Amino acid sequence: MTTLKWKEKYGAMAVAILSTLLFLFPIYWMVITSIKPMNELFASPPNFFPLEPTFDAYIDNIIKNQSMLGYIANSFVISFGTLILSLILAAPVAYALARLDIKGKSLILIILLTTQMLPSIMLAMPLFIFFSKMGLINSFTALIIANTTHALPFAILVLRPYFLSVPSGLEDAAAIDGCNKFSVFLRIILPLVKPGLLTVGAFCFLFGWGDFLFALTLTTENSIRPLTLGLYKFIGEYGIEWNNLMAVATIAAIPIIVIFVTLQKYIVSGVTSGAMKD
């Protein structure tokens, strides 16, 4: 009996490891391609380990090609902007929906669910017209606002359960001590939902970092464009120099991987709670 269980356990583990590695092969291929010299790219059969690994593609793209750094900086500005604006707007709404006496809560929740399903392309057109009338095309403001439309409904819906789980009565106790509603929220409740803020913050950053459509439609100048658009531009410029392209793609993936490794458990919980919006 015990040997059978043992076999089952490690059999499942072996299958899981193998299938995970196989599934993630494309990511391996991205990194491997980026350190191959040109002459190995089109080898047939393909080399699964580079024979002469080289970091030329990275050196070319970061040190020689200065525009890369600009794209990376823009991506950080846009992503952090999206993160901050989304959290500032989402946290009070999520708190009010979770704990305050407010009429029409269910209507607001329905509106949030509806707005969450809006395709970005649907918003891109009105936003383009609006921002061009305001003279905000080619501005970080426009991109941050646009990306926040993507992040905000998600952020509110994911944050709300965290506020619900804060023990009740805290507000009353604080009110007796003479705190008003806003300082109760800022000083007492917000620190208690830090895990929620981390989860949501990570996702808002990801939304900003991964955005392509808004950057494509709301900007025309390279000086303002994020790395995703830079990568697209390089597809045209590099042609079949796939090692260069994969180096840029790997660089663009690094912040995602860093966030992922450091905030792993928060991200898994964010995915689940984001989908299970009661």
Next chain:
Amino acid sequence: MQQSDVVIEKRNTIRTVSSIFKSKRNLGNYLFLAPGLLFLMFFMIFPIFYNLLLGFQNVTLMNLRGEHEFIGLSNYINIFLDPVFKISFVNSIIFTAMCIFFQFAIGFAFALLFNMNFPGKNFLRSLLLLAWMLPMIITSTLFRWMMSGDYGVFNYFLLVLGIIDEPILWLTETSTSLLGTIIANIWIGVPFNMIILLGGLQSLPDHLYEAAKIDGASRFQQFRHITLPLMRPTILILLMLGVIYTFKVFDLIYIMTGGGPVNSSYVLPFYAFNLAFVKFDFSMGAAVATLMFVFLCIVSAIYLWFLRKEEQIH
């Protein structure tokens, strides 16, 4: 629940000065909502109606700042007469249906695997999520490389496994371009499906399976008669989210095929983008966007209908 009961009670008993004071205090509650909801109204709800309005006008880049004419349904008529719309619509349905089917099936297999007890499962499970978290533009570029020419590594695998006899020019043939993007999107969606289904599986009560084992039910019978029925709510919401997420995929098509060759991989979001930002016919683009919104509303309505039926059964 309790809190609001107390509030109602208070309102009924003390209806004088203090109730006015109370409502004033409640006004503060709405201040928490104001900034976020105003943002939503202005940048998300208003655009829905603006699209609706644009769809009945003739706004292009030329007259963007000037006068617009109301032209009734002619944008919609033009769209329905456009053969590219028909291609995009059919492709969108194929793309969404195939992606969801395979994401769900493969995701379910992974979820069942990771629902077993073995060391390192949490780590491997979150590692898989990486495929879902990568920005779509990176994944698209990556799959474009893997499927490129006849030397792409994807062709190599298929040849070695004997699935194909000669290399396929995945993204540059009209017959395979849409399929190429579907395969890439399935890869993106599998981890998401896996995580949601795994969450559902882990919440199933163990004692049902123990009882079934005592009754001599096979693994498959357990799956068929315990797992599937209990997973229905999870499956329903996952399928609805799948439709919503998959239907709006744009970046992937834009990068991998650009809608081509010869419109063979056009889907509705790409079609709307092309009308609005390549041809700069904003009204036509808005009309397509409105049609997409209507479609998504219908999907949600069907979901809610299923949900209600489900609740009536239990």
